Amino acid sequence: MNQDAIEVRGLTKRFGRRTAVEDLSFGVARGSIVGLLGPNGAGKSTTLRAIVGLLRPTAGDCLIDGAPFSALENPATHVGVHMDGFGFETGITARRHLEIIRLAAGAPPGRVDEVLEEVGLADDAGRRVKAFSTGMAQRLGLAAALIGSPRTLILDEPANGLDPDGIRWLRRFLRGFVERGGTVLVSSHQLAELEQVVxxxxxxxxxxxxAGRLDDLIRNDVDSLESRYFDLVEGAQA
Incomplete structure (x- = not known):
């Protein structure tokens, strides 16, 4: 039996009297694109942050390649992360930003040019980040996540700010990443777009x-990810 790329086991996180997530368990199978969905305040960001070691669970475990993030050797080769709160120093260029991350990740010098090319920012490498559009900043965040040549990507709302061409590019990029042996966990509110890729x-x-296959959630031509999502969320207790 193949070990999941990501395992969340009985995750509970409380902030004082507020419970953000409670007894949450799921696995992310290798070689898949998995969508993490829920309304605002449902615990998505808390879950992602717990997986990558930014939050300590009140109870439960989060594993990447069978180990907690804190126990991973060379973590950038295991997982690349792009989520809200991972900001940029706006006064430096895109290349300089990626060079700093490359040094921290221990990646080879040529990796910066490779990821700039992968995300379509090669011609903008010398521009200061403060001049980037929201969509360009999203691509830069993805480039940073790719620096360590990770097996798994964890992405929070990666399509925000992308135009239709950018969204189509992202969909093709994620599918290509998985076809090359990678795994993706992506959180998004764009249900119609997610339905086309997860x-x-x-x-x-x-x-x-x-928690399961998209085909098991959408069982007929009338259903959509959006309709089944609202059935689940509106039927759940607050």
Whole structure:
């Protein structure tokens, strides 16, 4: 039996009297694109931050390649992360930003040019980040996540700010990443777009409301990811 790329086991996180997630469990199979869905305040960001070691769980475990993030040797080769709160120093160029991350990740010098090319920013490498559009900043965040040549990507709302061409590019990029042996966990509110790219879905509202294959959630031509999502979320207890 193949070990999942990401395992969340009985994750509970409390902030004082508020419970952000409670007894949450799911796995992210290798070689898949998995969508993490839920309304605002459902615990998506808390879950992602717990997985990558930015939050300490109140209870439960989060594993990447079978180990907690803090125990990974060369973590940038295991997982690349792009999420809200991972900001940029706006006064430096895109290339300088990536060079700093490359040094921290221990990646070879040529990796910066490779990731700039991968995300379509090669011609903008010398521009200061403060001049970037929201969509360009999203691509730069993805480039940073790719620096260590990770097996797994964890992305929070990566399509925000992308125009239709950019969204189509992102969809093709993620599928190509998986076809080359990678794994993706992506959180997004863009349900119609996610439906076109994910293999599996996890819907949460503090707890897991559904975790499984998209085909098992959408069982007929009338259903859509959006309709089934609202069925689950609106039917769940607050």
């Amino acid at each position: 293999d599996e879905v996890i819907v949460i509202k503090r707890r897991a409301l559904f």
